Amino acid sequence: MAEPVLNPPEGGAKITIQNGVLSVPDNPIIPFIEGDGTGPDIWRASVRVLDAAVARAYGGKRKIHWMEIFAGEKANNQFGTWLPDASVQACRDYLVSIKGPLTTPVGGGIRSLNVALRQMLDLYVCLRPVRWFKGVPSPVKRPDLVDMVIFRENCEDIYAGIEWAAGTPEAQKVLDFLAREFPQVAGKIRFGSQEKTNGWLKALEGIGGPHRELPVQVGLGIKPVSYLGTERLVHSAIGYAIANKRKSVTLVHKGNIMKYTEGAFADWGYKVARDYYGAVELDGGPWHIIPEGKPGAGLVIKDAIADAFLQQILLRPAEYDVSATLNLNGDYLSDALAAQVGGIGIAPGANINYVTGHAVFEATHGTAPKYANQDKVNPGSVILSGEMMLRYMGWNEAADAIIHAMDVAIGNKTVTYDFARLMEGAKEVKCSQFADELIKAM
Numbered sequence: 001m002a003e004p005v006l007n008p009p010e011g012g013a014k015i016t017i018q019n020g021v022l023s024v025p026d027n028p029i030i031p032f033i034e035g036d037g038t039g040p041d042i043w044r045a046s047v048r049v050l051d052a053a054v055a056r057a058y059g060g061k062r063k064i065h066w067m068e069i070f071a072g073e074k075a076n077n078q079f080g081t082w083l084p085d086a087s088v089q090a091c092r093d094y095l096v097s098i099k100g101p102l103t104t105p106v107g108g109g110i111r112s113l114n115v116a117l118r119q120m121l122d123l124y125v126c127l128r129p130v131r132w133f134k135g136v137p138s139p140v141k142r143p144d145l146v147d148m149v150i151f152r153e154n155c156e157d158i159y160a161g162i163e164w165a166a167g168t169p170e171a172q173k174v175l176d177f178l179a180r181e182f183p184q185v186a187g188k189i190r191f192g193s194q195e196k197t198n199g200w201l202k203a204l205e206g207i208g209g210p211h212r213e214l215p216v217q218v219g220l221g222i223k224p225v226s227y228l229g230t231e232r233l234v235h236s237a238i239g240y241a242i243a244n245k246r247k248s249v250t251l252v253h254k255g256n257i258m259k260y261t262e263g264a265f266a267d268w269g270y271k272v273a274r275d276y277y278g279a280v281e282l283d284g285g286p287w288h289i290i291p292e293g294k295p296g297a298g299l300v301i302k303d304a305i306a307d308a309f310l311q312q313i314l315l316r317p318a319e320y321d322v323s324a325t326l327n328l329n330g331d332y333l334s335d336a337l338a339a340q341v342g343g344i345g346i347a348p349g350a351n352i353n354y355v356t357g358h359a360v361f362e363a364t365h366g367t368a369p370k371y372a373n374q375d376k377v378n379p380g381s382v383i384l385s386g387e388m389m390l391r392y393m394g395w396n397e398a399a400d401a402i403i404h405a406m407d408v409a410i411g412n413k414t415v416t417y418d419f420a421r422l423m424e425g426a427k428e429v430k431c432s433q434f435a436d437e438l439i440k441a442m
């Protein structure tokens with residue numbers, strides 16, 4: 001099957017970047033990936049809302065020229081490849097794009113296309129703001145206190161995809177290497193040798209277990225965390241906090257256990273605060289503060305161990321603001337925080353490289369396959385990801401129109417199933433009808 005040939009829409013122009021500043025024409029071409037599962041339903045609804053917001057804000061002076069690019073099941077069905085080169089190249093060439101969710105099988109099968117795209121474009125920040133819209137049903141008493149922005153490192157950590165399946169020659173090679181070069185480390189892998197495997201099987205037999213012979217079976221993965229990867233992420237988070245007059249940046253980590261990856265992330269994060277922003281230790285450290293006389297004076301840079309942080313944000317959300325964290329922590333954290341303000345149905349996100357300007361906007365949620373083609377789910381996450389995209393482009397008036405419309409529609413209790421099932425007196429509408437409500441409210 002042939003690779004897709006992309007036809008840029010006529011009348012559109014490229015977004016470019018000069019000296020770190022985005023130059024957005026009035027007729028930008030923006031590539032989009034519809035997505036798998038509920039993706040097509042959501043995209044059909046979202047694109048109408050985004051177009052309406054732009055039309056409402058600029059009365060025809062500005063218009064997005066959408067260009068479909070292919071990934072996931074649609075790409076595989078049509079072109080025999082999950083992530084065509086042309087799609088990645090379009091994201092490169094056109095700088096700003098938006099996507100629906102893409103399926104990743106669990107265990108075997110293809111690796112995540114979402115992660116691949118982030119890595120190929122070096123989109124090192126996954127930016128996920130979490131705020132409450134008045135009236136949205138929530139499992140916590142004070143969802144209004146949640147106003148946090150997650151900066152999740154997006155290219156490293158165990159998402160690097162360096163893994164070897166248990167029982168393979170490759171896994172054995174790594175085990176042999178460790179046994180040879182780092183015997184003490186190898187000794188910590190509980191069933192990493194035939195001798196230890198046999199020993200345990202024998203012990204089980206001793207308590208009545210069956211007689212079995214098993215080869216060594218240990219899956220292995222590597223968690224790379226670099227100084228530069230941490231530096232650019234934390235630098236972005238503190239820069240954002242200063243620009244948006246936020247109160248604190250919390251470095252979230254599990255550095256008590258993973259000392260040289262998660263622990264290093266926290267240490268390096270404080271170093272970035274000192275080196276770039278002149279932060280000094282607060283009351284003897286480890287917390288830091290940007291002192292008087294410097295941009296961002298008063299901003300506190302603190303840290304929290306990830307498990308404790310997850311309970312703190314439930315119990316004392318007002319004490320947390322911007323957070324910076326590694327890839328896996330950020331993944332867990334963004335879904336957990338989204339739940340506090342009504343669920344991943346309205347949790348937006350962006351994957352950004354602030355140096356090259358490349359950005360791919362996408363919802364926090366996945367493909368929700370059980371609802372595919374039912375015109376049912378909440379399109380809010382992709383719509384609000386589009387709102388972030390408009391703001392990234394400097395089209396703030398169109399972004400404001402979307403926020404206003406969300407306030408009105410939710411205020412009227414005209415909502416999709418996810419909110420309706422928790423809201424008294426709500427009118428449940430379909431995905432497409434929720435888009436209609438938003439457009440009406442603009």
Ligand SMILES: NC(=O)C1=CN([C@@H]2O[C@H](COP(=O)(O)OP(=O)(O)OC[C@H]3O[C@@H](n4cnc5c(N)ncnc54)[C@H](OP(=O)(O)O)[C@@H]3O)[C@@H](O)[C@H]2O)C=CC1
Nearest residue numbers: 100101102103104105114345364365366367368377378418
């Ligand atoms: N960036 C991406 O493209 C992402 C892709 N994925 C992929 O998506 C697939 C499915 O993952 P899964 O773990 O089921 O997670 P999903 O996020 O797809 O769905 C989990 C649950 O969240 C709720 N939900 C999700 N989206 C919406 C929405 N738009 N409106 C309302 N509720 C919503 C539903 O809850 P309920 O059942 O209560 O109604 C749904 O069953 C996997 O292949 C995964 O890898 C996952 C995350 C991100």
Ligand SMILES: O=C(O)CCC(=O)C(=O)O
Nearest residue numbers: 103104112114115331364
């Ligand atoms: O790529 C995937 O399938 C999952 C990604 C994910 O969970 C996320 O980006 O939050």
Ligand SMILES: [Mg+2]
Nearest residue numbers: 331332335364
């Ligand atoms: Mg996730």
